[in-house]
Amino acid sequence: MEIIDILFTASFWAAAIRIASPLIFATLGELICERAGVLNLGIEGIMVAGAFAGWMAVYSGTGLWTGVCVAMLVGMLFGLLHSTLTVPFGLSQHVVGLGVTLLATSSTYYAYRLALPEVTSPPKIEAFQPYEIPILSDIPLLGPALFSQTPLTYLAFVLVAVVSVVLYRTPLGLAVRAAGENPAAVAAQGLSVTAIRMGAVMVGSGLMAVGGAFLTMSAFDSFFFEMVNGRGWICIALVVFGSWRPGKALLGAVLFAAFDALQIRVQQTSLGTHIPYQIFLMMPYILSIFALILMSRRAEVPAALMVPFNKGER
Amino acid sequence: MGMGWPKSARIIPEAKLPRIVDGLRLHWGFGLAIFSAICIWIIQTRSTLGYEMRAVGLNKDAATFAGIPVNLVIVKTALLSGGLAALAGFSEVAGLKGSLTLDLSPGFGYTGIIVAMLALLNPLGVIVAALFVAGIFVGADSMSRAADVPTYLADIMLATALLLMVLAIMLTRFRVVRD
Numbered sequence: 001m002e003i004i005d006i007l008f009t010a011s012f013w014a015a016a017i018r019i020a021s022p023l024i025f026a027t028l029g030e031l032i033c034e035r036a037g038v039l040n041l042g043i044e045g046i047m048v049a050g051a052f053a054g055w056m057a058v059y060s061g062t063g064l065w066t067g068v069c070v071a072m073l074v075g076m077l078f079g080l081l082h083s084t085l086t087v088p089f090g091l092s093q094h095v096v097g098l099g100v101t102l103l104a105t106s107s108t109y110y111a112y113r114l115a116l117p118e119v120t121s122p123p124k125i126e127a128f129q130p131y132e133i134p135i136l137s138d139i140p141l142l143g144p145a146l147f148s149q150t151p152l153t154y155l156a157f158v159l160v161a162v163v164s165v166v167l168y169r170t171p172l173g174l175a176v177r178a179a180g181e182n183p184a185a186v187a188a189q190g191l192s193v194t195a196i197r198m199g200a201v202m203v204g205s206g207l208m209a210v211g212g213a214f215l216t217m218s219a220f221d222s223f224f225f226e227m228v229n230g231r232g233w234i235c236i237a238l239v240v241f242g243s244w245r246p247g248k249a250l251l252g253a254v255l256f257a258a259f260d261a262l263q264i265r266v267q268q269t270s271l272g273t274h275i276p277y278q279i280f281l282m283m284p285y286i287l288s289i290f291a292l293i294l295m296s297r298r299a300e301v302p303a304a305l306m307v308p309f310n311k312g313e314r
Numbered sequence: 315m316g317m318g319w320p321k322s323a324r325i326i327p328e329a330k331l332p333r334i335v336d337g338l339r340l341h342w343g344f345g346l347a348i349f350s351a352i353c354i355w356i357i358q359t360r361s362t363l364g365y366e367m368r369a370v371g372l373n374k375d376a377a378t379f380a381g382i383p384v385n386l387v388i389v390k391t392a393l394l395s396g397g398l399a400a401l402a403g404f405s406e407v408a409g410l411k412g413s414l415t416l417d418l419s420p421g422f423g424y425t426g427i428i429v430a431m432l433a434l435l436n437p438l439g440v441i442v443a444a445l446f447v448a449g450i451f452v453g454a455d456s457m458s459r460a461a462d463v464p465t466y467l468a469d470i471m472l473a474t475a476l477l478l479m480v481l482a483i484m485l486t487r488f489r490v491v492r493d
Contacts, residue, residue, distance in 0.1 A: 081477075091480045098427055099476040106469030113464035 002269040003262070012261055013145030017153060018219060020257035022047070024156040025211030026235040027242070027249045028163050029075075029204035034239055035167065036200030037180035037304040041097020042082045043208050044232030045104030050075045050209025052108045055216035055223045056115065058125045068152070068213055075209020076202045078104050083201035087194050090308030101232070109225060127221035128152055150218040152210075157250075159207070164246045176200050180302035183309035193309045208232070234288070241292055243299045255291070259284035322414035331409035343405025348441060350398060355437035357394075367391050399423065428476045434483065447472060 006012050026047055033040040040046075054071030058064055078100055085096045116122070128150040137147040167173035175196050178186045183193040211231075216223045234256060242249030263280040266272060272280070331342045358364040366387045369377040378384050406418055429447050433439030454468030 085477060085481060089481060089484055091484055095427070095431055095480050096477065098424060099473050099480070102424060102428070102469055103473035103477065106466045106473060110464050110466040110470060113466065117462075 002271070003266060006262065006265045006269075008141070010141050010144035012265060013141070013258075014148065015261040015264075016254060016258040017145060017149055018257075019260050020253045021149070021153040021156045022211040022214040022219070022231060023235055023238060023253040023257060024160060024250055025214060026208045026232060027238045027253055028156075028159055028246060029207030029211065030235050030239045031242070031244060031246060031249055032163065032167075032176070032204035032207070033201050034305055035180045035244060035302055036176045036197045037183065037302055037307065037309070038083065038086055038197055038201050039093045039097065039236075039306050040079070040082060040201060040204060040208075041094060041236070042078055042100030042104060042205065043097075043235055044228060044230070045101030045108075046075050046078045046205050046208045047212030047215075047228045047232050049078060049104040049108045050212030051216045051227060052112060052212075052223050053209065054213030055125060056111075058217060059123060064126075064128055064217060067217055068210055071209045071213035072206040075212075076206040078209075079202035079205025080198070082205065083198040086308070087197045087201070090310065093306050112223065112225075122222040122224060124221045125217070127216075128218040152214050152218045156214075160246050160250045167246065177302075179309075180304055183304050183307075187309070187311055193311070197309075208235075211235075237288055237292055240299055241288070241295050243295060244302060252288075252291070256284055256288055259287050320416050324413045325408060329408060330412065331405060339410065341405070341409035343409035346401065346405055347444075350401060351437045351441050354394075354398070358437060363387070363390060399426070402426075425472070428472050431476055432479055 026043060030040055030043055050071040053074040054067040057070040058067040062070070081103075082096060082100045085091045086093045130148050130150050131154075133147040133154075137143040139147070165173075167177060175186060175191055178189075179193050179196040179200070183197075186193050186196065212228060215227055220227070235253075238249055238252045238256065241252040263283045267277050267280050331346075334340045334342060334344065356364075358367065366377070366382045367390075369380065369382055370384050370387045370391075374384055377387075402422060403418060407414055411418065425447060429440055429443045432446065433443035450468050450471055454463075454465045454471075457463045457467070458465045
C-alpha cells in the first residue's frame with residue numbers, strides 16, 4: 001500500500017508538523033479566550049492581520065523576531081477591540097467576532113494595496129530557516145520530522161507546555177479558568193472579571209496573530225490574499241476537539257495537519273488518477289467532523305462560555 | 315470545458331430567470347428575494363412556527379417549559395435558513411451568471427450576517443439593509459475605478475457599520491451608570 005509507505009517517510013511527518021504549527025499558535029490563542037469565557041470568532045481575520053503585519057515589518061527592514069512581536073501587537077490590538085465590545089459592553093460574541101474578522105481582513109487587504117499598489121506578485125522576505133537541533137535531529141524518522149523545523153515551530157510546542165502550566169498550575173491560570181466557569185465567584189474573590197477576560201482575549205489574539213505570521217515568515221516567504229484560507233475556523237473546531245485542554249488541542253492540530261499532508265501525497269499516487277482531487281481536499285475536514293462528533297460527547301465546555309458578566313447583576 | 319477557470323456548461327435558456335427590465339441585468343431573482351422576505355415576515359409574525367422560533371430564541375428554558383419542542387424548532391429553522399441561502403445561490407446562477415463557477419459567492423454568506431444585524435433581525439428591514447450594503451459594494455467598485463481606492467474599503471465600512479450597530483442596539487437598551 002502506497003499510503004502506508006507515505007506514513008513512514010520523514011518528509012511526511014516534517015510537513016505535518018509544519019502545517020500544524022500555525023494551527024497550534026491560533027488554537028492556543030482561541031483556547032485561552034474560551035477558557036476565560038469569550039468565544040473569539042475574530043480569529044480568522046486576526047490571523048490575516050498577523051500574517052501581513054509580521055511580513056510587512058520584516059519587509060520594511062526589521063528583524064524576524066521583531067516582526068513576530070509586531071504581529072503579536074497587531075493581534076492584541078484587534079483583541080482589545082473584540083474584548084472591549086464583548087466584555088464590558090456584553091455584545092453578542094458571534095456577531096462581534098465575525099465583525100472583527102471582516103474588519104481585520106479587509107483593513108489588512110486595504111493596507112496591502114496601499115503599501116504595495118503596483119505589484120503583481122508580492123515581494124519575498126528572508127524567512128525563518130530550519131534550525132537542526134544538534135544530536136536530536138540525528139534520530140531516524142523522528143529527528144528530521146520534529147527537530148529540523150524553523151524556530152517558530154519550536155516556539156509553538158514550547159508554548160503548549162507554557163500555556164498548560166500557566167492555566168493549571170498558577171493563580172493567574174486559576175483566575176482565567178474561573179472567569180470562564182463561574183465569573184461570579186471570581187468577582188466574589190475581589191478580582192475583576194472584566195480585566196481577566198479582556199487580558200485573556202488580548203493575549204489569545206496575540207497568539208492567533210503569531211499563528212498567521214508563521215505562514216508569511218516561516219511556511220512561505222511572502223503575503224498572499226486568501227492565504228489563511230479558513231485555518232482560523234479549523235482552530236475553533238480544534239479547541240472543541242481538544243476539550244479545551246492545550247495538550248489535546250496540540251494532538252488535534254497535529255492530527256489535522258497529518259491528514260492534510262497525507263491528502264496532498266495521496267493525490268499523487270495511483271489513487272489520485274481515479275478520484276477527483278477535491279475528494280482528497282475534503283478529507284481532513286470530513287475526518288475532523290467525525291473526530292469532533294466523537295470527542296465532543298465528552299467535551300467539558302467552560303460553563304460561562306459566551307455568557308456576559310455584569311458586576312452586581314443577579 | 316475548463317480554460318483555467320473551472321466553469322460548468324451553461325444552464326438551459328428555459329431555466330434562466332427572466333430580466334425585469336430589458337437592457338439591465340436586474341433579474342427576477344430580486345423579486346424572488348423580496349417575496350422570500352415577505353414570506354419569512356409572515357412566518358415570523360403570523361404563524362405558530364414563527365412564534366415558537368421567537369420563543370426559543372428569546373428564552374430556551376421558558377420555551378421548553380411552555381411545551382415547545384426546542385430541538386425540533388431549531389432543526390426546522392435551520393432547514394428554512396439553509397433553503398433560503400440555497401435560493402441565493404440559485405438566483406446568482408439562474409439569473410446572473412448562467413453557469414456554475416467557483417467564485418460564485420465572494421463572501422455573501424458573511425455579508426448576510428451583517429445585513430441581518432443591520433436590519434435588526436426584521437425580515438422586511440432586510441430588504442432595506444441589503445440595498446444599503448449593495449450600494450456600498452457598487453459604490454466601492456466605481457470609486458476604485460474612478461479614484462483608485464482599493465475596493466476593500468467597502469468591507470471596512472461594512473465591518474465598522476456592523477460593530478457600531480450592535481453597540482448602538484445595546485446602548486438603546488441600557489442606561490450607562492457610574493458606580
